[in-house]
Amino acid sequence: MTDPAAGPSGPLIVQSDKTLLLEVDHPAADACRRAIAPFAELERAPEHVHTYRLTPLGLWNARAAGHDAEQVVAVLLEHSRYPVPHALLVDVAETMARYGRLQLVSHPVHGLVLHALDRAVLEEVLRSKKTAGLVGQRLDDDDVVVHPSERGHLKQVLLKLGWPVEDLAGYVDGEAHAIALDEQGWAMRPYQQQAVEGFWHGGSGVVVLPCGAGKTIVGAGAMARSGTTTLILVTNTVSARQWRDELLRRTTLTEDEIGEYSGARKEIRPVTIATYQVLTTRRKGVYTHLELLDARDWGLILYDEVHLLPAPIFRMTADLQARRRLGLTATLVREDGREDEVFSLIGPKRFDAPWKDIEAQGYIAPADCVEVRLTLSDSDRLAYATAEPEDKYRLAASAPDKNRVVERIVAQHPEDQVLVIGQYLDQLELLADHLDAPLITGATTVRERERLFAAFRTGELRRLVVSKVANFSVDLPEAAVAIQVSGSFGSRQEEAQRLGRIMRPKADGRTAHFYAVVSRDTVDQEFAAHRQRFLAEQGYAYRIVDAEDVLAG
């Protein structure tokens, strides 16, 4: 069955545990990557061998995108270096055959209807406790009415039951509103174009792009493609303003057409930017701002930083299944493991690009990641060893010796814009003091933040100390050095987002530097190892140096 021409020399190794290993230095690696991308999830992309995984979700998404099991099997056989495990091929075929036995269709009389192509499957899912209350009257042997409001929930449940439903009910068109890209002096990059196309073709879904790779442009492109009123959900007010500025710059939209719906302002315009926070505000147990979702006949809903989607938004999203949804993120990893919910409610991953690929194309700055290991002083070690377990991380992360190291690193980059990022406010205050730099925390007013960020952008300010408020959606193009002194435990996406702050391509093509200062032999070091995993898997190999060398050098 193996093609002898490609057989022993193919770039792909198919493991029986459903991982696919792609040797990137192989001449045929690119062709193979393109071939397997529709159905395999990229799991790790370090320097030599990229790991993909075959998951039921990925296979079903491939089915939804029009690929069938024969194609998948043929691709595996064509590119595999060794014989492909037989059981895996059988499993692929069986898994893919489960998709689409059930369909959601629009019935002219009964509205949304669950239609079965396989009666036994319908019987099975209707007997499940999980579908109780989601479906209504049984029309005949093969059809059952679905409450339109439960469309998202039902899809999710059926996915969990292993019988993913093919949603043929379509989307509402939404209120039309002319939006066009204003491509003067810039153009959409090829991968952005692909992302927009991928999303539009699939209907709804998530686009994963590295930080600094221009996700806003993808959003704007999707809006232009849709040409309808759009609701944009973002993480905070600063980010909302950045979105507005970017849209004004990149599209034909005018200020009057863009509204902000936040704690400060409640404007509803053809394009409305709202924060997650305001949507999830509750008064007396009631979400008071939910009417926003129904305020207009939105044709497109955009979720920025979709990996942060809070639980109430998940529930609300379940009710919005008839509208097109686009999720944008750089790091679709959640420490709570709810990535699957993002996929089932927003939609499958429509576009994903390894960070290193985008870097190779020159759209994000190359980055040099360094972990600085600091040996604690004896007194600190004793304090750490005897501390209560819940205090240990705090003690280790905010070790006073870190200040000297940070000072030293800052001194090594006199010409660069330096961000110092941390978790603990007292530590940050101390550092701001040492470095004689302004500090931005959650307590800083929006106006002050914007002023400081603007000064930093223009180069007026060279040093800035920030808390976790700057983790996301803060656009600082010229920042070239980030020093992380502490973080929220082992959060992988925080680490990636922080690196993302310095990854905008620099005017002179400089390399960005990312430093993580870590206390040796403490939980700080363990958390750091966990935090680095996402980036390491994206091919950002951390160099580890001793603090003593930094201080001496």
Place this chain on the structure above:
Amino acid sequence: MAGYTQALRARGEDALVALLRLRPDLAVPPPATLRSMAARATTRVSLDRALAGVDALVLQSVEAVLTLSGTAGRERPHVTAGEVAHTVGLAPEDASRPLRDACDLGLLWTDPDVDDDALLPAPGLDEALGPYAAGLGPSLRATLARRSTQGLARIAVAVGLPDDEPAPEDVAAALARPEQVHALVEQAPPGARQVLDALTWGPPVGRSPESRTADPAASSSPARTAVEWLLRAGLLAVQDSQHVVLPREVALALRDGRTHRAPALAPAGATPSTPQATADADATQHAQEVVRLVGTLVTAWGTEPAPVLRAGGLGTRELRRVAQRLEVPDDVAALVVEVAGAAGLVADDGEEQPAFAPTLEGEDWLTRELGDRWETLARAWLGAERAAWLVGSRDDRGSPRPALDPEARRPWAPRLRRSVLEVLAGTDATLAEVTAPPASHVRAVLAWRAPRSAPPEHAVEAVLAEAATLGVTGAGALGSAGRALLADAAPGPSAVLTGLLPAPVDDVLLQGDLTGIVPGRPSTALASLLEEACDVESRGAALTVRFTPSSVRRALDAGRTAEELLAELSRHARGGVPQPLEYLVLDVARRHGRLRAGMASAYLRSDDPALLAGLAEDPALRHLGLLLLAPTVLVAQATPAALVAVLRDRGHAPVTEDPSGRVVVAGPTRHVVRGTRRRATQAPEDLPPAAEARDRRLRRLAGDLLAASAPTPSDEVAPPGPAAPGAADAAGTADPVLALAILREAAAEGQEVWLEIADPRGGTVRRRVRPLRVDAGRVRAVDAEREAELTVAVHRITSVSPT
């Protein structure tokens, strides 16, 4: 019986040897005469064994001959091959193979006096095949013999015979003619046809309608009328008070002379097939995996033997630990353990606390080549009298069956495995494609090949699953190595497997995220290095590993230094050792050994450092193994009691203390030993004798039999007809099997025999009797001279001779 014996002799030596080879139970122990061999061959047990191995077509042919040979209206009991072909529904040329097989097995025989094409069933077959062979009832002759004279006369008239005391044979012959049966059925009242239809294709027994209800209203129901009419006409017979039975000849007539609806042909139909390359790839993968699993088990038990249950075997909890350790499901773990046990790689060590530990052979096995190791396992599995899939299921007493249970010998297991694999091996496999039949098909083929001993489907499934796990099969089809294992010819399975293995890879790609990938099968050196220094994340065609602090520490614990480890890694690493990995190794090494542990039996502590220093230096105390750990702490290799005693002798005044530091007064301790039971170890498996030696032995036996029985006159003289008492004495037999055979034969034919019976006083009495029944260890017989019936326990019979 005599005819059968004669037929055996007429076979000649070669055919006799063939028979003995096909039915080994006839040769062990060696029979003294052909007559006793014939008697043995016609016992129920021996016939059952012979029938267990025949295929469905042979069985049908034997049934056909048996049922036809006794039917009324035949000129002679012999059945021709043409008749068999017709009644079974075969083309004449297709019938010759099953009939020849049946004759070879001694299930059928041809009367040498008549002609070649005259088949007879072996005596005893009617009993072995059960009362309703081919779904046919007793013969008309038997059913009519039980009728009253008037009843018989009525039937005789109905079939056009004179009614003056007709013989049952004549009536049966007349009634058995198909046209006569059909004519009678034409006249039958309504409902009779349905009754006959229900019984025609068997089972031939039905409940009589009157037995269902005593209600007189029902006595005139059409069904009852019909049955009564049929009974009167002789088309049905009374079986007992509640049942009626359809006589054989009537059923045959209704079946249009057929004994079977359709010939049992080998199950055909398209079975899925798969390319040999795919099967080989999959099988090779599994073969490597099972060798690795057994290797891990042997290594693990080497350091930590698994305790043996008191009743023998490996307990459920231990098995689960093995499963966890190997990261496989419980059933695979059971198979791994059983295969390791069957191959003799692990065994009960027979210590006081018995435990399973690797044998010397197991240690040796670990060092051998992969192909060799696999062959050892596969051969052990194929021949093991064990059923790993039953491990964990409940036995009759409701307790779970342990793995490696010394009592659980299942002699049928090797046969089952071989027969299942032989089905897979198939005949229609081409070089490129091999069949991968599902379990249901395998079971159907087995059921055809040996309908009387077909394995249950779950056993077939279990064997197929085991074969897949062991890499004997791949993708559901027999792999090349598995085929070599089955064929037992050169090149051996080991060589075939080695030829199929992909070339080993000696490089590993180390990456910045502390993972490494071997893009292929790692070489032995690389595999052991990685096994030691990292955690395996994924296995298969390639090996993915991850370095963690604990995995690196493991390597350091095993005695490597950081420098050695890095040197080894960089020697294998294609792209060099990335900095984070290098740092990890050095960082772990830095912390390695910061805490030191050692062994000591006692300690001494004192507030006086000078005193302790003096003791440590004292040459007279050197035998205590004193070591100064700190200025105020000494440890000793001697026990606290010895230490205290010696120190007291030297004039010191030590006291002992307990773990909390309190002073204790040491009293003498008493040692109590609990008796332990020793377990017998499993007897070594006896190997099957070499084929040639067996053949030589059988040939000698056949020669002896033919020579020994040639001069015996009793064989030459047919038993019917009077014989001189002297001759009877000569034929009198003490061989219990033969004696029973003679008694059965006599009972069947109504002959009289001389019976010598041990009486209660220890003497013997000799009676001339007509045996009626032989069953349940008793013989019921009529003594015609004394007009008495007697029942004799078989063990009291000392000899039997035909009259």
